[in-house]
Amino acid sequence: MFDSAAYNEPPRERFDEARHVPAESRGDARCESNWGSVRFVDLAPLLGVALSSDPRFADVTFPLRRIRAGEVLHRAGDAFKAIYVVRSGFFKTVSIDTAGAELVLGFPMAGDAIGLDGVDSGRYLTDVVALDISNVAVIPFPQLAQLAREHPCVERLLYSMFSRELVHKHAMFWLLGTLSAEARIASFLLDLSERFGRLGYSRTAFALRATRQEIGSYLGLKLETVSRTLSAFAAAGLVYIDRREVTLRDVEGLRCIVDPARQPSEPPRVHQPSPRAAMRASRSLRPAPLAMAG
Amino acid sequence: MFDSAAYNEPPRERFDEARHVPAESRGDARCESNWGSVRFVDLAPLLGVALSSDPRFADVTFPLRRIRAGEVLHRAGDAFKAIYVVRSGFFKTVSIDTAGAELVLGFPMAGDAIGLDGVDSGRYLTDVVALDISNVAVIPFPQLAQLAREHPCVERLLYSMFSRELVHKHAMFWLLGTLSAEARIASFLLDLSERFGRLGYSRTAFALRATRQEIGSYLGLKLETVSRTLSAFAAAGLVYIDRREVTLRDVEGLRCIVDPARQPSEPPRVHQPSPRAAMRASRSLRPAPLAMAG
DNA sequence: CGGTAATTTGATAAAAGTCAACGTCTGTGG
DNA sequence: CCACAGACGTTGACTTTTATCAAATTACCG
Numbered sequence: 222m223f224d225s226a227a228y229n230e231p232p233r234e235r236f237d238e239a240r241h242v243p244a245e246s247r248g249d250a251r252c253e254s255n256w257g258s259v260r261f262v263d264l265a266p267l268l269g270v271a272l273s274s275d276p277r278f279a280d281v282t283f284p285l286r287r288i289r290a291g292e293v294l295h296r297a298g299d300a301f302k303a304i305y306v307v308r309s310g311f312f313k314t315v316s317i318d319t320a321g322a323e324l325v326l327g328f329p330m331a332g333d334a335i336g337l338d339g340v341d342s343g344r345y346l347t348d349v350v351a352l353d354i355s356n357v358a359v360i361p362f363p364q365l366a367q368l369a370r371e372h373p374c375v376e377r378l379l380y381s382m383f384s385r386e387l388v389h390k391h392a393m394f395w396l397l398g399t400l401s402a403e404a405r406i407a408s409f410l411l412d413l414s415e416r417f418g419r420l421g422y423s424r425t426a427f428a429l430r431a432t433r434q435e436i437g438s439y440l441g442l443k444l445e446t447v448s449r450t451l452s453a454f455a456a457a458g459l460v461y462i463d464r465r466e467v468t469l470r471d472v473e474g475l476r477c478i479v480d481p482a483r484q485p486s487e488p489p490r491v492h493q494p495s496p497r498a499a500m501r502a503s504r505s506l507r508p509a510p511l512a513m514a515g
Numbered sequence: 516m517f518d519s520a521a522y523n524e525p526p527r528e529r530f531d532e533a534r535h536v537p538a539e540s541r542g543d544a545r546c547e548s549n550w551g552s553v554r555f556v557d558l559a560p561l562l563g564v565a566l567s568s569d570p571r572f573a574d575v576t577f578p579l580r581r582i583r584a585g586e587v588l589h590r591a592g593d594a595f596k597a598i599y600v601v602r603s604g605f606f607k608t609v610s611i612d613t614a615g616a617e618l619v620l621g622f623p624m625a626g627d628a629i630g631l632d633g634v635d636s637g638r639y640l641t642d643v644v645a646l647d648i649s650n651v652a653v654i655p656f657p658q659l660a661q662l663a664r665e666h667p668c669v670e671r672l673l674y675s676m677f678s679r680e681l682v683h684k685h686a687m688f689w690l691l692g693t694l695s696a697e698a699r700i701a702s703f704l705l706d707l708s709e710r711f712g713r714l715g716y717s718r719t720a721f722a723l724r725a726t727r728q729e730i731g732s733y734l735g736l737k738l739e740t741v742s743r744t745l746s747a748f749a750a751a752g753l754v755y756i757d758r759r760e761v762t763l764r765d766v767e768g769l770r771c772i773v774d775p776a777r778q779p780s781e782p783p784r785v786h787q788p789s790p791r792a793a794m795r796a797s798r799s800l801r802p803a804p805l806a807m808a809g
Numbered sequence: 810c811g812g813t814a815a816t817t818t819g820a821t822a823a824a825a826g827t828c829a830a831c832g833t834c835t836g837t838g839g
Numbered sequence: 840c841c842a843c844a845g846a847c848g849t850t851g852a853c854t855t856t857t858a859t860c861a862a863a864t865t866a867c868c869g
Contacts, residue, residue, distance in 0.1 A: 316685055320776050324689055338685075341671075341678030346685065370664045377635075383677040384635030390684040391610055391632075391640065395618055397691035398735035402857065432815065441692035443858055448817055464816080464866075482614050696825065727848065737826055742849055758834080758848075816865070826855070833848075839841090 258282040259358050261368075264306060267332045270381060273374045281368070283358045290430075294335065294349040294357065301339030303361045304382075307331050310355020311430040314347045315438075325438040327389065328352075328413075328431065331420050334382045352430035397441045400479070405440045406450045407478040410460065414469055425472070429465040550579040553652050555662075558600060561626045564675060567668045575662070577652045588629065588643040588651065595633030597655045598676075601625050604649020605724040609642045609732075619732040621683065622646075622725065625714050628676045646724035691735045694773070699734045700744045701772040704754065708763055719766070723759040 261281040265272040272278055285308070288294055294305060294312065307329050314327040314335070326347060329335050339345040340362065369376040396405055418424035429436065433444040433451075440447070454460045459475055461468040469475065477483050555575040559566040566572055579602070582588055588599060588606065601623050608621040608629070620641060623629050633639040634656065663670040690699055712718035723730065727738040727745075734741070748754045753769055755762040763769065771777050 316689070318689065318693075319774060322693070324692060326685060326688055338678070338681045340674045346682070366670065370670075376660065376664075380634045383680075384632070386677075386681055386684065387632045388640070390680065390687075391620060393684075393688065394620055394691070395610070395612065397688070398618060398732065399612075399616070433817095434815085438692065444816085445818085445859080446857060448815095449857095452817070480613065726846090738848085739827080739850085740825060743825095746849070810869100812868090814865105814867080816863105818863085819861085821859080821861105823858070824856085827853085828851105829853105830851085831849080833846105835844100835846090837843090839843100 256285040256287050256356070258284050259308070264308075264358055265378070267308065268306060268334070268378060268382070269332065270374070270378050272378075273372065275372065278372075283360050286357050286359050288351040288355045288357065290351055290353050292351050294351065295345050296348045297344075297346055299339075299345050301336065301343050301345055301362065303359045304334055304336040304339075304365065305349075305357040305359060307333050307335065308356040308358060310351060310357075311353040312349050312351050312355060313431060313435055313439075314349050316347050323438060325431075325435050328439065330416060332416075334385070337382060337386060352435075402440075402442050402446050403450055403453070404479050405442065406436075406447060406454070407459075407475040409436065409440055410467065410469060411472070411475055411479065413467075414472065425469040427467060429467055550581045550650070552576040552578050553602070558602075558652055559672070561602065562600060562628070562672060562676070563626065564668070564672050566672075567666065569666065572666075577654050580651050580653050582645040582649045582651065584645055584647050584649075586645050588645065589639050590642045591638075591640055593633075593639050595630065595637050595639055595656065597653045598628055598630040598633075598659065599643075599651040599653060601627050601629065602650045602652060604645060604651075605647040606649060607644050607646055607725060607729055607733075609644065610640070611642065617732060619725075619729050622733065624710060628679075631676060631680060646729075696734075696736050696740050697744055697747070698773050699736065700730075700741065700748070701753075701769040703730065703734055704761065704763060705766070705769055705773065707761075708766065719763045721761060723761055 259282060260279070261283065262272050262278050264283065283306075286305075288310065297316065309331050312329045312335065313325050314329060316324045316326055318324060329349070335349055335357070336345060338347055365375070365379065369379045396408055400408060413427060413429075414424045417427045431439070433447045436442075437444045437447045442450075451460070451462050454475075455462045457474075459469075459471045459478075461470055553576060554573070555577065556566050556572050558577065577600075580599075582604065591610065603625050606623045606629065607619050608623060610618045610620055612618060623643070629643055629651070630639060632641055659669070659673065663673045690702055694702060707721060707723075708718045711721045725733075727741045730736075731738045731741045736744075745754070745756050748769075749756045751768075753763075753765045753772075755764055
């Protein structure tokens with residue numbers, strides 16, 4: 222029913238074989254010798270927390286795992302053994318419903334934790350697929366739980382990871398429950414901008430790793446609506462779009478689309494109509510702007 | 516902007532005064548002597564978990580708090596000191612956005628935990644308002660965290676509470692991202708039915724404690740759409756509705772509306788058209804059934 | 810290079826929102 | 840006890856938004 226089946230195919234095995242890693246080891250931590258490891262204390266800053274300087278942490282390391290675009294980090298139903306902390310790259314988290322339709326739940330990137338949804342049942346609830354070459358730290362959950370029992374700072378780290386899920390939940394309720402298609406997409410672009418910026422990348426020029434369909438699934442929209450809205454944003458001068466490359470040209474304008482109450486403020490350079498006026502204009506490329514409301 | 520302001524008003528204080536509880540004590544645990552307490556081991560079954568028979572649990576009790584309809588359990592920004600486990604009653608969890616609009620995030624009822632969203636930041640992120648007279652156990656979080664460190668079963672309880680939030684998150688993504696208004700409302704009714712049933716109440720007759728507006732906010736719909744859809748369900752014979760009293764007359768039919776792939780199966784008693792056909796018919800009470808698609 | 814997936818765009822239909830009016834319940838105070 | 844105010848709910852007419860269907864174009868992978 223879905224044409225993105227390629228993502229769900231097992232990746233070609235010959236690379237794994239070439240590295241003398243049995244295919245079955247995908248999904249667990251045995252591949253550590255291949256891709257090195259990272260010290261816990263070095264991982265913590267990425268997660269936005271500080272670990273105490275307790276010397277016992279000096280020895281704690283976690284294996285790294287490299288994932289190529291299209292490969293699966295874990296699937297729904299796999300045994301939950303570890304959570305993953307993304308060090309680089311880009312993923313999609315998806316759930317396949319009873320009818321086989323794919324629902325994108327999130328786009329984890331560097332600094333995000335993956336796999337917490339398996340803690341309770343002992344099985345992951347989602348598929349996680351890399352959309353770009355990625356690198357993750359594999360954190361065996363029993364080990365993390367033990368560290369959390371012994372160290373208040375790790376306990377707080379664990380709570381913080383859960384908490385981010387709840388913050389994301391609230392943000393998405395708001396997005397899906399109250400925003401128009403335009404506002405959802407503006408919000409999505411601003412969110413990516415913020416996240417890339419926090420990681421040290423450009424806040425205004427970045428690549429969408431996801432297809433229009435994946436973006437639409439995440440935002441509760443159809444792919445055509447995503448495409449049209451991006452085109453309209455481009456026509457309004459808010460962004461420049463070249464396929465999956467995005468350049469934000471008027472961040473404040475995008476913010477105004479998310480929150481109409483916001484003052485349009487002065488545009489970045491040359492004279493322009495307000496972002497919302499420009500959107501209205503570019504929208505009515507269609508028939509005629511008969512904007513005389515009763 | 517919102518007419519449900521009454522819920523956000525502080526409840527009349529004279530009752531509190533009559534009980535010699537200062538108004539400031541709403542929101543913390545000082546009122547324990549008024550409403551008794553509950554042993555942890557007696558609370559656990561409600562949460563769907565078993566506690567070990569460790570004798571150290573025998574002494575652990577938590578204070579109870581009674582909340583009347585319209586009263587606030589906690590507000591966004593309040594200091595996070597405790598989580599609450601609902602023993603009886605019905606709440607709404609709401610977030611107020613920058614424009615002052617209210618967004619309903621959930622309807623906690625018996626067995627649900629409230630307040631986990633404060634764990635990370637030390638402040639609750641939401642307002643929680645009782646929609647019915649309710650009774651909650653107040654679980655000071657530092658105490659729970661300590662128990663979790665010492666007892667694996669409490670640790671798992673804590674993970675389980677977070678996990679339920681994630682399951683709810685996925686379910687709501689799916690609801691808000693992929694379902695029509697009809698399917699959302701059918702899904703909502705079935706969810707309430709299931710939750711009431713699990714608590715030992717009727718699965719087919721219950722009261723909506725929330726207004727149409729609150730239900731709509733939760734489901735990402737306008738109150739008129741909620742009202743219309745409930746009326747259409749009633750016209751199709753799927754439910755009987757009297758104001759906030761709901762009787763489910765065709766649970767299987769509601770399931771078919773949520774998941775059209777499902778076989779309509781034989782209707783409960785007398786001959787009826789398929790639920791979806793009935794819905795189509797009752798919908799086109801409006802102009803005429805000109806159903807000749809090109 | 811060729812085939813497939815991804816994207817864009819248009820025309821149209823369906824869904825849900827908006828605005829408006831009216832009905833109904835409830836609790837309060839005369 | 841009844842009248843009334845205000846919140847809640849229902850329904851209709853109409854508009855706007857988004858989905859659907861279709862077709863053409865472009866990019867990417869092998």
